[in-house]
Amino acid sequence: MATLKEVADSAGVPMLTAFHALSRQDVVDEMTRRSVQAAADNLNYTLKITQIDIADLAGVAKGTVSYALNNSELIKPATRQKVLEAAQTLGYHLNISARNLRMNRTGVVGYSWHVADDPSRMNNLLDRFIYQVTMAAEERHFHLLTFVQPQANADLVYESLISTSRVDGFIISDVTYRDPRIARLTAMKAPFAAFGGMYLEDADFAFVDVDGKKGIRLVMEHLFEQGHERIGLLGWPSGWPFGDAREASYREVMHHAGIKIEEDWIAHTPNILDSAASATRQIMSAKYPPTALVCANDLMAFGAKSYLDNINLRIPEDIALTGYDDDPTAQFLGITSVHQPIDELAGTLFELLLGEINQDPLPHRQVIFDPELKIRKSTLSR
Amino acid sequence: MATLKEVADSAGVPMLTAFHALSRQDVVDEMTRRSVQAAADNLNYTLKITQIDIADLAGVAKGTVSYALNNSELIKPATRQKVLEAAQTLGYHLNISARNLRMNRTGVVGYSWHVADDPSRMNNLLDRFIYQVTMAAEERHFHLLTFVQPQANADLVYESLISTSRVDGFIISDVTYRDPRIARLTAMKAPFAAFGGMYLEDADFAFVDVDGKKGIRLVMEHLFEQGHERIGLLGWPSGWPFGDAREASYREVMHHAGIKIEEDWIAHTPNILDSAASATRQIMSAKYPPTALVCANDLMAFGAKSYLDNINLRIPEDIALTGYDDDPTAQFLGITSVHQPIDELAGTLFELLLGEINQDPLPHRQVIFDPELKIRKSTLSR
DNA sequence: TGATCTTTTTGAGACGTCTCAAAAATAGTG
DNA sequence: CACTATTTTTGAGACGTCTCAAAAAGATCA
Numbered sequence: 091m092a093t094l095k096e097v098a099d100s101a102g103v104p105m106l107t108a109f110h111a112l113s114r115q116d117v118v119d120e121m122t123r124r125s126v127q128a129a130a131d132n133l134n135y136t137l138k139i140t141q142i143d144i145a146d147l148a149g150v151a152k153g154t155v156s157y158a159l160n161n162s163e164l165i166k167p168a169t170r171q172k173v174l175e176a177a178q179t180l181g182y183h184l185n186i187s188a189r190n191l192r193m194n195r196t197g198v199v200g201y202s203w204h205v206a207d208d209p210s211r212m213n214n215l216l217d218r219f220i221y222q223v224t225m226a227a228e229e230r231h232f233h234l235l236t237f238v239q240p241q242a243n244a245d246l247v248y249e250s251l252i253s254t255s256r257v258d259g260f261i262i263s264d265v266t267y268r269d270p271r272i273a274r275l276t277a278m279k280a281p282f283a284a285f286g287g288m289y290l291e292d293a294d295f296a297f298v299d300v301d302g303k304k305g306i307r308l309v310m311e312h313l314f315e316q317g318h319e320r321i322g323l324l325g326w327p328s329g330w331p332f333g334d335a336r337e338a339s340y341r342e343v344m345h346h347a348g349i350k351i352e353e354d355w356i357a358h359t360p361n362i363l364d365s366a367a368s369a370t371r372q373i374m375s376a377k378y379p380p381t382a383l384v385c386a387n388d389l390m391a392f393g394a395k396s397y398l399d400n401i402n403l404r405i406p407e408d409i410a411l412t413g414y415d416d417d418p419t420a421q422f423l424g425i426t427s428v429h430q431p432i433d434e435l436a437g438t439l440f441e442l443l444l445g446e447i448n449q450d451p452l453p454h455r456q457v458i459f460d461p462e463l464k465i466r467k468s469t470l471s472r
Numbered sequence: 473m474a475t476l477k478e479v480a481d482s483a484g485v486p487m488l489t490a491f492h493a494l495s496r497q498d499v500v501d502e503m504t505r506r507s508v509q510a511a512a513d514n515l516n517y518t519l520k521i522t523q524i525d526i527a528d529l530a531g532v533a534k535g536t537v538s539y540a541l542n543n544s545e546l547i548k549p550a551t552r553q554k555v556l557e558a559a560q561t562l563g564y565h566l567n568i569s570a571r572n573l574r575m576n577r578t579g580v581v582g583y584s585w586h587v588a589d590d591p592s593r594m595n596n597l598l599d600r601f602i603y604q605v606t607m608a609a610e611e612r613h614f615h616l617l618t619f620v621q622p623q624a625n626a627d628l629v630y631e632s633l634i635s636t637s638r639v640d641g642f643i644i645s646d647v648t649y650r651d652p653r654i655a656r657l658t659a660m661k662a663p664f665a666a667f668g669g670m671y672l673e674d675a676d677f678a679f680v681d682v683d684g685k686k687g688i689r690l691v692m693e694h695l696f697e698q699g700h701e702r703i704g705l706l707g708w709p710s711g712w713p714f715g716d717a718r719e720a721s722y723r724e725v726m727h728h729a730g731i732k733i734e735e736d737w738i739a740h741t742p743n744i745l746d747s748a749a750s751a752t753r754q755i756m757s758a759k760y761p762p763t764a765l766v767c768a769n770d771l772m773a774f775g776a777k778s779y780l781d782n783i784n785l786r787i788p789e790d791i792a793l794t795g796y797d798d799d800p801t802a803q804f805l806g807i808t809s810v811h812q813p814i815d816e817l818a819g820t821l822f823e824l825l826l827g828e829i830n831q832d833p834l835p836h837r838q839v840i841f842d843p844e845l846k847i848r849k850s851t852l853s854r
Numbered sequence: 855t856g857a858t859c860t861t862t863t864t865g866a867g868a869c870g871t872c873t874c875a876a877a878a879a880t881a882g883t884g
Numbered sequence: 885c886a887c888t889a890t891t892t893t894t895g896a897g898a899c900g901t902c903t904c905a906a907a908a909a910g911a912t913c914a
Contacts, residue, residue: 140870151894156872166892183635187572188870191899196569198617204603217599221586224620233638235580236618238606253565256615363804396804399781422745422778522900533864538902548862570900573869 092133094180095146101129105147109180112137139180148176159184190255197232199443200248200257202239214388214417215430216263219285222436223261230440234261245274252280259283259447261439265290265297266330281446283439288458289335296442296455298435302332303339305428305461306384309412310343312426313382316469318410319347322355322373322380324366324390336386336414355380359390366393374401374409381409382469388413388420388427395423395468406471416464426469429462474515476562477528483511487529491562494519521562530558541566572637579614581825582630582639584621587646596799597769597812598645601667604818605643612822616643627656634662641665641829643821647672647679648712663828665821670840671717678824678837680817684714685721687810687843688766691794692725694808695764698851700792701729704737704755704762706748706772718768718796737762741772748775756783756791763791764851770795770802770809777805777850792851808851811844 092100098108103126111118111126118126130136141159145152150173158165158173165173176182190196203220224234235257239247248271251257259281262271272295275282287297313321323340326333337356344351354376357369366385370393373380385391391413398405405411413420416429438457445452474482480490485508493500493508500508512518523541527534532555540547540555547555558564572578585602606616617639621629630653633639641663644653654677657664669679695703705722708715719738726733736758739751748767752775755762767773773795780787787793795802798811820839827834 138870141872142870152871153873153895154893157893160872164892169892183637185573185870186636186638187569187576187578188899189872190569191567191573191869191901192871192873194569194899204606220618221620224586224618228620233617233619235615236602236606237615238603238610254568255565256568363800367804393804418745422749422775520900523902524900534901535865535903536863539863542902546862551862567900570869571902573871573899574901574903576869 092130092135093146094135094137094139094143097126097130097133097135100133101126105143106179109137113181139182140185141182143180144173144176144182147180148172194255195258195447196255198235198257199227199232199259199261199440200235200237200251201261201263202244202247203236204238214419215415215432218432219263219436222433223440226436226440229437230444232258232440245270248275248280249278252278259443261285261443264330265293281443283443283446285435285439286332287456289331293456296446296451298439298442298457298459300430300435300459300461302335302461303342305414305430305463306336306339307343308461308463309384309414309426309428310340310347312463312465312469313384313410313412314347316382316410316471318380318382319349320352320355320378320380320382321349322376322383323357324369324373324383324385324394325356325358326386327358327360333386340384352376352378359393361387361389363389363393363396366390367397370394370397374398374403379409383409383411385411385413388415388417388425391425391427391468392419392423395425405468410469410471412469420464420466424467426466427464429464431459431462435459474512474517475528476517476519476521476525479508479512479515479517482515483508487525488561491519495563521564522567523564525562526555526558526564529562530554576637577640577829578637580617580639581609581614581641581643582617582619582633583643583645584626584629585618586620587623587626596801597797597814600814601645601818604815605822608818608822611819612826614640614822627652630662631656631660634660641825643667643825646712647675663825665825665828667817667821668714669838671713675838678828678833680821680824680839680841682812682817682841682843684717684843685724687796687812687845688718688721689725690843690845691766691796691808691810692722692729694845694847694851695766695792695794696729698764698792698853700762700764701731702734702737702760702762702764703731704758704765705739706751706755706765706767706776707738707740708768709740709742715768722766734758734760741775743769743771745771745775745778748772749779752776752779756780756785761791764793765791766794768796770797770799770807773807773809773850774801774805777807787850788853792853794851798846802848803846806849808848809846811846813841813844817841 094108095105098105101108103122107118107122108126111123112130141155142152145155150169154165154169155173158170159177201220201223227234237247248260262282263285265272265284265286267290276295284295284297286299287293288299310321323337325337328334341351355373357373359365359369373383383394385394391411395405395411398409403409411425413425413427416427420427442452442455476490477487480487483490485504489500489504490508493505494512523537524534527537532551536547536551537555540552541559583602583605609616619629630642644664645667647654647666647668649672658677666677666679668681669675670681692703705719707719710716723733737755739755741747741751765776767776773793777787777793780791785791793807795807795809798809802809824834824837
């Protein structure tokens with residue numbers, strides 16, 4: 091296809107006139123417009139401003155335009171100015187696809203927000219997380235591509251996105267033991283950074299995490315201070331590092347405090363309100379039911395509270411209750427919870443990822459944040 | 473850069489040998505590997521399989537490869553087979569950036585899931601929505617780019633994404649009156665399709681919607697059947713089409729039933745649990761408090777229920793309660809709600825968008841779905 | 855067999871950007 | 885001023901794909 095200048099020359103008018111004519115700005119009289127249009131039709135030209143047009147208008151070479159637009163130090167300020175003005179005049183917009191092809195990068199990072207058909211993923215924490223990650227990406231002129239990860243063969247989706255150059259790398263969450271995605275991405279040298287990983291054995295990849303064991307410890311110590319000893323735990327089914335860590339921490343702290351754990355103080359449930367409520371029933375029907383119940387997250391605490399309300403147990407007088415994640419529901423219901431610094435973590439995570447993408451890993455590839463206990467009335471019986 | 477064949481020729485080995493040598497497969501002896509590597513270094517070649525390599529290996533022209541890979545009818549089956557085998561052998565992956573540049577499309581659709589710093593967006597419905605849209609996109613070989621939309625000048629973000637060819641079009645939700653995004657996108661002829669729009673005046677764009685007035689009508693009629701007449705409404709502050717429609721519907725139905733509305737049966741609140749609870753307090757302190765409370769969504773119903781629980785009003789015996797959106801919390805709490813067919817709607821929405829993108833709008837550009845009443849114990853006093 | 859029509863393959867070129875090596879312009883020096 | 889060193893600009897070419905018009909191969913028929 092022709093360039094704008096060629097069209098202008100062919101119509102015998104200045105470039106700017108041709109531009110105005112084709113972009114239908116009314117500074118051009120009808121006759122001129124038609125002749126320009128005819129020239130354009132003749133050359134099979136449709137208006138689309140590229141760096142070449144800027145170069146023609148500013149009277150410089152196209153290479154100069156590229157350098158100028160990218161603020162290269164090479165270019166003399168006066169020249170840059172000239173180029174920018176021409177770009178402005180013509181309403182130029184960079185074509186990302188062309189840049190991507192040339193630079194062999196995309197400025198896009200993949201994140202599988204959803205796991206297909208897994209209702210237990212309903213999770214305010216991850217909502218906040220993805221929001222913060224999106225912000226972190228955009229601050230660095232990246233974008234987030236969200237996709238659905240199938241239950242089976244999750245790694246294939248990742249592979250296809252990276253091998254077709256659709257994305258430059260990935261953010262990964264919900265890392266599990268011997269995660270096939272990690273094995274695959276590592277094998278193909280695809281850049282990624284994870285949220286979670288500190289409780290995996292020899293995790294050799296970039297990640298940020300929040301110390302979940304510490305979070306539980308804070309909760310437990312607070313409950314001890316409140317005079318509780320018979321403490322129950324509502325956790326997830328085992329198999330997920332963060333859940334297992336929380337339960338392990340519970341056991342360690344109890345052991346350390348010299349309290350014998352009754353196994354029927356512990357119940358496991360998926361992330362579903364109903365199940366959480368019935369698991370609570372199970373715990374409360376123990377021979378010596380606990381006086382405090384630690385939940386692995388706020389959703390469970392909410393389910394537990396519903397059950398406790400139903401059987402008219404008062405919180406905190408009859409039983410203390412804690413959640414985890416500090417989500418709005420917990421705040422509203424006055425449930426003691428553990429805050430995870432998602433906002434700060436997201437920026438760090440993205441920096442880690444950029445290090446991986448640029449083949450220049452940060453010195454600290456694994457960053458661990460501290461959780462913070464939010465004490466609310468659900469544990470304050472005095 | 474050179475092609476694989478040139479490297480192979482220069483090293484004096486068959487293409488496949490060169491390929492194996494460079495991809496470090498152990499079928500090649502060390503000496504050969506070195507000489508191929510030397511040839512590659514010499515030509516400044518790094519292994520990256522393109523259609524040209526496939527063409528060389530299969531002994532056809534590169535154009536043929538492109539046609540074959542895209543299942544063009546032009547190509548003879550035997551040839552296609554040959555090409556596919558070569559592609560397989562070399563582990564070929566399409567380069568999306570190159571295709572995008574050539575075809576001037578991206579296969580990516582933008583969706584601003586988040587509105588910056590707006591906590592009231594916390595909304596399970598939109599979670600479900602975006603999940604379904606992502607699935608719908610992927611079924612059609614598209615991807616979703618999620619971005620953060622600033623509170624002010626939202627339209628500029630949309631413009632930048634489309635004018636740099638980052639996306640082919642947009643999915644839009646939370647459409648409001650004289651939405652600047654819609655004005656801008658329409659003006660620049662950017663393809664988009666919206667969720668919501670039926671209660672805008674002369675909405676001249678593609679959208680799907682769920683009839684919100686009908687949803688409220690179903691709720692009200694059910695409450696009438698249960699014998700209620702003094703019915704309150706917990707709604708959003710006015711200014712949003714869907715919220716205004718729900719309130720308008722409430723008023724219409726009451727009017728039609730010949731019931732005079734007391735203005736202190738109505739309160740407005742943002743999407744925040746605390747505010748919903750206090751708005752409920754306000755309503756319940758009316759001179760003749762309502763016997764049933766209709767909430768604009770489930771989050772509000774949840775806030776309302778908390779307050780009602782606190783003052784020991786029984787649901788449904790003392791007061792009936794309804795929500796809207798049928799989210800898991802409402803299901804768990806047994807709150808009567810209105811289900812919106814998000815799952816079906818997402819596919820339709822995406823089809824509409826594809827019509828816009830391909831400049832071939834569907835015959836029905838505006839599709840309206842019916843909501844469905846889910847009756848639960850919060851309104852069944854018998 | 856040769857002519858004509860149809861199917862299949864070819865190869866060049868374009869998409870818009872960035873970057874390299876080389877050329878031109880400018881500054882610095884005696 | 886002539887020469888060198890430095891800064892700035894140039895212009896070609898590559899990134900990998902798709903598509904067009906043209907060429908080649910194959911089929912049909914007299």
